[in-house]
Amino acid sequence: MYGIFSYGISSPRVGYKYGNHILDLEVAGLLGFFDDLGVDPNVFTRSVLNDFIALGKPAWQAVGQRIRQLLASNEAGLNGVRDQVLIDETRARLYLPVRVGDYTDFYAGIYHAEHVGQMFRPDAAPLLPNYRHLPVAYHGRASSLVVSGTPIRRPAGQLPTPDGQPTFGPSRALDFELELGLIIGKSNPLGEPIAVDEAEDYIFGITLFNDWSARDIQRWEYQPLGPFLGKNFGSSMSAWVVPLIDLEPFRVAAQPQEPTPLPYLQGTHPSSAFDLELEVVLHTPEYADGIIISRTNARYLYWSFAQMVAHHTVNGCNLTVGDVLATGTVSGPEPGSYGSLLELSWNGTRPLHLPDNSSRTFLLDGDRISLRGWGFSNGLRVDLGDVHGDIQPPLSYDHH
Numbered sequence: 001m002y003g004i005f006s007y008g009i010s011s012p013r014v015g016y017k018y019g020n021h022i023l024d025l026e027v028a029g030l031l032g033f034f035d036d037l038g039v040d041p042n043v044f045t046r047s048v049l050n051d052f053i054a055l056g057k058p059a060w061q062a063v064g065q066r067i068r069q070l071l072a073s074n075e076a077g078l079n080g081v082r083d084q085v086l087i088d089e090t091r092a093r094l095y096l097p098v099r100v101g102d103y104t105d106f107y108a109g110i111y112h113a114e115h116v117g118q119m120f121r122p123d124a125a126p127l128l129p130n131y132r133h134l135p136v137a138y139h140g141r142a143s144s145l146v147v148s149g150t151p152i153r154r155p156a157g158q159l160p161t162p163d164g165q166p167t168f169g170p171s172r173a174l175d176f177e178l179e180l181g182l183i184i185g186k187s188n189p190l191g192e193p194i195a196v197d198e199a200e201d202y203i204f205g206i207t208l209f210n211d212w213s214a215r216d217i218q219r220w221e222y223q224p225l226g227p228f229l230g231k232n233f234g235s236s237m238s239a240w241v242v243p244l245i246d247l248e249p250f251r252v253a254a255q256p257q258e259p260t261p262l263p264y265l266q267g268t269h270p271s272s273a274f275d276l277e278l279e280v281v282l283h284t285p286e287y288a289d290g291i292i293i294s295r296t297n298a299r300y301l302y303w304s305f306a307q308m309v310a311h312h313t314v315n316g317c318n319l320t321v322g323d324v325l326a327t328g329t330v331s332g333p334e335p336g337s338y339g340s341l342l343e344l345s346w347n348g349t350r351p352l353h354l355p356d357n358s359s360r361t362f363l364l365d366g367d368r369i370s371l372r373g374w375g376f377s378n379g380l381r382v383d384l385g386d387v388h389g390d391i392q393p394p395l396s397y398d399h400h
Contacts, residue, residue, distance in 0.1 A: 001221040001240035001385055002205070004095040011094050012047040016067055017240050017385070018209035021086045023067065033070060037062045048099040049241065050322045053185045053204045060185070064243060094239035096147040097207070098183055103145060104312060104325045105179075105211055105231070107136040108173070110302035112331040115343045117373050130258060135303040135311045137297055137328075140211075141232035145324065148208075148238050150388040153393040154365060155233035157217035162280055169395035171214035171230075173348070174363040177329040178280055178339035178371055181297060183241050183304055186325040191316040194268040198245060199309035202319065206305075208278075208371050211324050215362065239341055240385040244305075247382065250375035252299055264314055265298060267276045270374040272304040276375050276384065278330055280339070283368035286356055290370060293352060296330055296337040297334065298373075304376050305307040365393045 001019040015022040028034065029041025039059050043052040050120070070077040078085060098143075107113055112130070117126030130136065147151075153173055158166040185204025188194050192204055211231065218230025251271035260266065276298035281290035303311075310327055331339040338344045341362050344352050351359035363369070373384035 001242050001383070002052070003097045003240040004047060005087070005092040005239075006048065006095070007091045007093065011045075014044040014046065014049060015087070017089070017093075017191050018071055018086070020087055020089050022073070022092055023353070024062075024085050024087055028070070031081060031085070031200055034063065034066060037066060037331060041227070043137045046368045048060065048322070049097050050099050053098070053183070054321045056186070060243060061074040061245065061346045064245070067103055078220040091348060094147060094149070096145065096237060096300065097239060097241050097278065098324070100142040100145050100324050101385055102323055103140040103324045103326070104137050105140045105227075106130075106303065106308050107306060107328040107331045108301045109327065109331050111300055111333050111337075111340065112329040112339060112343065113182070115331065115338065117364055119342075119347045132257065132302075133261065134265075135308050137308070138314070139224045140170055140227075140235065140326070142324070144232050145235050145237055148385075149235055150234075150389060151238065151392045152234045152236070152389045153392045155214050155217065155229065156394055157229045158217045158400065160220040166220055167344060171217055172362070173215035174391060175213045175215050175341045176280065176363070176369045176371075177211040177213055177295065178278055178296065178331075179209040179329060180212050180327045180373075181237055182274075182308065182325040182327070183207060183208045184309075184321060186318045186326065187320045188318055190318040192313075192318075193264075193316060194309055194313045194319075196265055196306050196310035197269065199267075199306035200269075203244050203305060204321075206247070206384070207241045208373055208384050209324075210236040210369065210371055210387050210389065211329075212236065212328055212389070213340070213342075213346075221400060233327070234389075235385050236277040236389045238387040239287060241383055247274050247276070247375060249377045249380050250382070254304055255299070255302065261307070265310060267304065267306050267310075268307070273299045273301065274375070275299050275377065278339075278373045281370040281372065282360070282366075283370065285355070285366050286358070287354070290368075291354060294336060294338055296332040296339055298327075298330055300330060301327055302335075327360075363391050365391050385391040
């Protein structure tokens with residue numbers, strides 16, 4: 001996994017997570033480990049991954065292969081410089097891994113979409129008519145994307161009331177959303193769509209992603225244009241990006257799509273989904289070590305990574321290196337696999353009971369949510385890292 005880190009008085013630079021250590025790629029480059037690859041080692045001195053990503057897929061693959069060689073057989077390839085290039089992660093400060101120009105949030109988890117429909121449109125079909133025809137999405141706010149560990153302040157806004165007149169105050173329905181983020185690794189010119197069978201070439205890697213949501217603010221404001229203040233107060237990204245190529249061992253067949261999508265969304269890859277285990281851990285003041293409240297899997301996404309990229313650009317929209325495309329909430333079909341408290345508590349009507357007889361419908365100040373993920377197949381495990389954030393009390397809004 002690639003990320004940006006610093007330690008001591010060093011400046012932020014590119015690193016590669018290896019167990020409980022970080023391989024300092026700036027120092028490795030200075031020591032000449034990449035000289036024969038045609039890769040300018042200066043890209044590893046940058047405070048974001050964008051310049052490295054912009055080198056293109058052949059460079060990613062060459063550097064990845066060299067890193068694996070250096071770390072093989074207990075770092076035997078480091079030739080006596082282990083202490084210079086491997087940094088204990090406890091010494092490191094981590095940063096947002098990419099400079100994000102644009103951020104789009106999809107709605108690709110069909111079980112989440114069905115559950116939301118069942119809650120809020122109980123007398124109608126759970127899915128709106130367009131859902132099975134296109135990957136629904138909205139453009140989010142890139143400026144409020146933050147690295148894992150950044151505290152999240154409880155937002156305030158207009159809240160609905162039973163009499164239809166809004167009131168103002170802190171959200172009483174603060175929630176998490178378990179998602180994956182796609183990191184765009186290649187730009188397409190404005191006006192030139194990306195074909196679905198070429199779309200994965202435009203993805204550098206994936207990261208765990210938490211799209212924090214104020215459900216009450218969102219419920220009042222979203223009609224008719226969709227999410228705004230209920231979403232853009234903060235979204236958390238993992239500090240680490242897993243190259244898409246590292247996920248090849250976990251490819252699986254996608255779930256059937258009915259009806260058959262339009263031709264521009266019909267990919268020919270037989271295995272366009274990924275078997276990645278995901279879980280949500282709730283930490284409270286009483287349970288600092290955390291309680292697992294959900295386990296699910298990325299294979300439940302209805303729309304594939306490639307279909308999201310293809311649809312995003314079919315009108316000629318241009319993506320740029322470092323853009324983030326989030327998948328939307330990943331939920332499974334069973335209650336223990338739901339990817340949000342909105343679903344786990346069924347919009348507050350079924351409180352989530354904790355071992356000390358306390359409960360949660362939505363998040364309280366002082367709570368922490370951690371998202372974790374990994375792939376495991378034939379004895380091979382690839383960790384996706386984690387993303388976490390603590391809920392801080394709201395600011396005072398007495399003047400309102």
